[in-house]
Structures are given as structure tokens and as C-alpha cells.
Amino acid sequence: MASRTRGAERRREPLSRERIVAAAVELLDTVGESGLTFRALAERLATGPGAIYWHIAGRSELLVAATDAVLTAAAVGDEPDATPHETVRALALGLFDAIDEHPWVGAQLVGTPSQSPMLPIFEQLGRQVRALGVPQGAWFSAVSALWNYILGVAGQNAANARIPQPATDRTAYVGSVADHWAALDADRYVFTRTVADQLREHDDRAEFLTGIDLILTGITAHRWPAG
Amino acid sequence: MASRTRGAERRREPLSRERIVAAAVELLDTVGESGLTFRALAERLATGPGAIYWHIAGRSELLVAATDAVLTAAAVGDEPDATPHETVRALALGLFDAIDEHPWVGAQLVGTPSQSPMLPIFEQLGRQVRALGVPQGAWFSAVSALWNYILGVAGQNAANARIPQPATDRTAYVGSVADHWAALDADRYVFTRTVADQLREHDDRAEFLTGIDLILTGITAHRWPAG
DNA sequence: ACCTGAACACCGTTCAAGT
DNA sequence: ACCTGAACACCGTTCAAGT
Numbered sequence: 001m002a003s004r005t006r007g008a009e010r011r012r013e014p015l016s017r018e019r020i021v022a023a024a025v026e027l028l029d030t031v032g033e034s035g036l037t038f039r040a041l042a043e044r045l046a047t048g049p050g051a052i053y054w055h056i057a058g059r060s061e062l063l064v065a066a067t068d069a070v071l072t073a074a075a076v077g078d079e080p081d082a083t084p085h086e087t088v089r090a091l092a093l094g095l096f097d098a099i100d101e102h103p104w105v106g107a108q109l110v111g112t113p114s115q116s117p118m119l120p121i122f123e124q125l126g127r128q129v130r131a132l133g134v135p136q137g138a139w140f141s142a143v144s145a146l147w148n149y150i151l152g153v154a155g156q157n158a159a160n161a162r163i164p165q166p167a168t169d170r171t172a173y174v175g176s177v178a179d180h181w182a183a184l185d186a187d188r189y190v191f192t193r194t195v196a197d198q199l200r201e202h203d204d205r206a207e208f209l210t211g212i213d214l215i216l217t218g219i220t221a222h223r224w225p226a227g
Numbered sequence: 228m229a230s231r232t233r234g235a236e237r238r239r240e241p242l243s244r245e246r247i248v249a250a251a252v253e254l255l256d257t258v259g260e261s262g263l264t265f266r267a268l269a270e271r272l273a274t275g276p277g278a279i280y281w282h283i284a285g286r287s288e289l290l291v292a293a294t295d296a297v298l299t300a301a302a303v304g305d306e307p308d309a310t311p312h313e314t315v316r317a318l319a320l321g322l323f324d325a326i327d328e329h330p331w332v333g334a335q336l337v338g339t340p341s342q343s344p345m346l347p348i349f350e351q352l353g354r355q356v357r358a359l360g361v362p363q364g365a366w367f368s369a370v371s372a373l374w375n376y377i378l379g380v381a382g383q384n385a386a387n388a389r390i391p392q393p394a395t396d397r398t399a400y401v402g403s404v405a406d407h408w409a410a411l412d413a414d415r416y417v418f419t420r421t422v423a424d425q426l427r428e429h430d431d432r433a434e435f436l437t438g439i440d441l442i443l444t445g446i447t448a449h450r451w452p453a454g
Numbered sequence: 455a456c457c458t459g460a461a462c463a464c465c466g467t468t469c470a471a472g473t
Numbered sequence: 474a475c476c477t478g479a480a481c482a483c484c485g486t487t488c489a490a491g492t
Binding site for chain 3: 269
């Protein structure tokens with residue numbers, strides 16, 4: 001009875017950009033990027049595919065809007081007492097977790113020019129680079145390195161999420177790759193074989209942070225040309 | 228006259244995996260990933276779309292095969308006298324140039340689990356990490372950082388290539404983003420504004436190498452746990 | 455064994471027609 | 474102003490039928 005009322009209310013609720021984007025995020029989370037279809041979306045919103053076009057220009061605008069919504073929700077506030085190093089870690093981790101929860105965002109970020117939703121994060125990263133004492137002439141190079149690394153991990157995570165069947169255990173998948181590595185030719189792939197167990201037992205999040213630390217160490221230790 | 232003969236010969240040449248893959252690479256280079264269509268491919272090969280399926284399982288296998296072909300052609304040989312640092316640079320640059328020439332490869336690499344075509348490169352990178360004196364327990368972490376960075380740049384390059392119209396000057400596009408940055412709000416985007424000119428004048432290739440250097444510096448300077 | 459091309463089951467997007 | 478849903482112009486993939 002309550003559900004009948006709710007159903008009726010939902011059908012009458014007018015469409016809006018927000019409702020469409022929220023439904024799109026839900027669809028992307030549950031069935032992946034290839035499952036985001038105007039027909040599926042229209043069905044969920046109890047309308048026809050054409051109605052959506054009144055509010056959103058097309059599929060790629062919808063994808064950008066969905067990414068924007070997720071990133072806005074994941075934005076990190078400034079901790080006034082944090083060191084630059086800590087702030088970079090917090091920013092990067094915020095992105096990492098958002099992408100971990102919504103893997104399709106990773107693919108979206110990699111495929112998007114450094115535009116709207118990522119600009120604030122770029123800015124915040126940049127300020128930390130400045131605070132680390134990098135000479136001004138090298139600011140762009142230093143942020144770029146961090147940026148490319150973060151987007152690289154984002155892309156990998158997105159790819160990992162869409163390879164096996166939606167529900168397959170990530171652990172099982174990593175395990176099968178590790179088995180493959182361990183079984184490689186002993187001469188041509190000494191290194192990869194040796195590292196197979198480290199792949200099996202690694203923690204994505206910790207590994208990600210190690211990479212951030214490496215780049216920060218590099219940024220600090222690098223002999224930048226005076227600028 | 229010669230062209231008539233050649234045309235006739237081409238039509239009679241039997242299909243083969245190699246011819247299909249070569250045609251696919253050509254199509255991807257000229258019209259991008261969305262232009263690689265079984266119908267367009269079939270037309271180029273003077274046959275029907277169904278014929279292709281006799282030799283290749285489907286679109287994604289075709290994409291993998293095309294990527295494989297490009298990477299194999301771009302493989303770098305071992306320079307016996309090179310330092311680990313130099314070898315890493317050469318490997319990374321080989322990938323960078325291959326992706327620069329065939330931007331769709333970037334998207335493909337990011338979307339692919341560390342499987343077949345990239346394994347030899349992963350192995351070679353790993354050997355250099357070993358040669359740098361990284362303790363064995365940290366090998367995986369160190370290569371992963373390099374790997375994620377390289378794939379991040381790959382993805383960015385692929386994205387940049389598919390944003391503007393195929394033939395638009397890359398310089399003009401970068402310039403327009405730089406203009407956008409320079410016009411941002413002075414309070415909220417101090418850093419990004421300051422860096423707009425560095426974006427405008429930067430060289431992708433040099434920037435890429437700087438990032439590699441930073442990570443290598445980090446790998447060398449990092450206080451790894453003994454292992 | 456290999457090729458053909460019509461047919462199937464989808465897409466995103468548009469647009470006349472409705473309210 | 475906003476919604477509807479049929480229609481258009483595509484896709485990847487399959488498959489009976491040919492050679």
C-alpha cells in the first residue's frame with residue numbers, strides 16, 4: 001500500500017537534471033558504463049528516451065555530469081595544520097576511494113581533458129607543490145607528474161573493474177594473473193615471475209600511496225633548474 | 228593501368244589475420260577508435276562483415292591484436308652498455324612515441340589488464356628496478372609506480388587525441404585550455420592561473436621524461452624497508 | 455575451408471505530435 | 474514548457490547459403 005503510493009508519486013515527480021544524473025550514477029554503479037543506456041535510463045525514470053534530451057544534451061554530457069556529481073561528493077576540505085605531504089596524500093586518497101566506489105569514474109577522468117570537475121583538485125595539488133619549495137619554473141612539471149600518476153591508477157582501476165564478470169571476486173582475478181606470472185618462462189621473465197607473489201598479496205590502496213610518496217620524494221630531491 | 232592491376236590483385240588476395248589487423252590499424256590511425264567498424268573494415272577489404280569473423284573472434288580481440296602489432300613494431304632492444312636509468316628512459320620513450328603515433332593505443336593499454344603485449348616491457352622495466360638496487364621486497368611497488376605513471380600519460384595522450392576534430396592543431400587546443408586557465412578566478416585558482424603559461428609552452432615529451440626522472444629519483448632516494 | 459550478405463537485436467538521437 | 478514514443482541511421486554479431 002505504501003509502496004503503491006510511493007510508486008505513483010515517483011511516476012508523477014517531474015524529470016530534472018538532478019534526478020536523471022542520480023539515476024545515471026546508480027545505473028553506472030550497478031551495471032557499468034555499457035549498461036548506461038538511454039532506454040534503460042528512461043525505463044528507470046518511467047518515461048521515454050526522448051524526454052531525457054530535454055534536460056541533457058547527450059550521452060557524453062551525461063557521463064560528465066555523473067562524474068562531476070561523484071567528485072563533488074568526494075571533495076576534500078583543507079586541513080589547516082596538515083603538511084603539504086599529508087595534504088597530497090589526502091587528496092589522492094579521496095580520488096582513489098571515489099574511483100574505488102565508482103570505477104567508471106576512472107575511465108571518465110582519463111578520457112576527459114583537464115576540465116571542470118578536476119580543476120579544483122589540480123589547484124589544490126598545485127598549492128602543495130608550491131609549499132614543498134619547488135621553484136616556480138618547475139611547478140607545472142611537478143604537478144603533471146603527480147597528476148599523470150593519479151590518472152594512471154584511476155584508469156587501471158576502472159579497467160580492472162570491467163574485466164571480469166561484475167561480481168567476480170577481485171582477489172580471485174588477481175590470483176589468476178599471479179598464477180599466470182608464476183608460470184612464465186624462467187629465462188625471459190625472471191623478474192615478473194619473482195614478483196608474482198607480491199602481486200598476489202599487494203594492497204591496491206597501500207601501493208597507490210607508495211607511488212605518491214615516491215613522486216613526492218622525487219620532487220623534493222630533484223635538482224630543479226633555478227626558476 | 229598499374230593501379231588497375233593492383234586493384235584486381237588486392238581484391239583476389241585472400242583474407243588473413245594479418246591483412247585484417249593491418250587494415251584495422253590503418254583505420255584506427257585515420258579515423259580513430261569510433262571509426263573502426265566492421266562494415267568500414269569489410270569495405271576496405273572488399274568483403275562482407277561476416278568474413279572477418281572467420282579470422283577474428285570479435286571487436287575487442289581485433290583491438291588487442293592491433294595494439295599488439297603496434298607495440299611489437301615499437302619494441303626496444305637491450306643496449307648492453309646503458310645504465311638502468313637510461314634503459315628505463317628508452318623503454319618509456321619507445322612507448323610514448325608509439326602512442327604519439329597511434330593515440331588509440333593509449334586507451335587500449337589503459338583498458339587492458341597487464342596481459343600479453345605489455346608483459347615484455349613490464350619485465351624489462353622490472354629488471355632495471357632490480358639493477359637500481361631496490362630491495363627485492365619492494366620490487367613490485369617500484370615497478371608499479373613507473374607503470375602507473377606511464378599508463379597515465381598514455382591515457383591522457385589518447386584522450387587529447389580524440390577531443391578536438393581529428394586535424395585540429397594540438398597547439399591551438401592546448402592554447403585554448405591555457406587561455407581558460409589564465410582567465411580563472413584569481414583567488415580560488417591562483418596556482419592554476421600562474422601555471423597557464425607553462426602549460427602553453429610545455430613539451431609533452433620532455434614533461435613525460437621529467438616525470439620518469441622524478442620517479443627514478445624517488446625510487447633511488449626512498450628509504451625502503453629492508454627486504 | 456572460407457566467404458557472402460541479409461537479418462537480428464541492439465544502440466544514440468531526432469522530431470512530430472501531444473499535454 | 475515539458476513529455477511521449479515511433480522512426481532514423483547506425484552498430485556488433487550471427488548464420489544460412491553459397492563456392
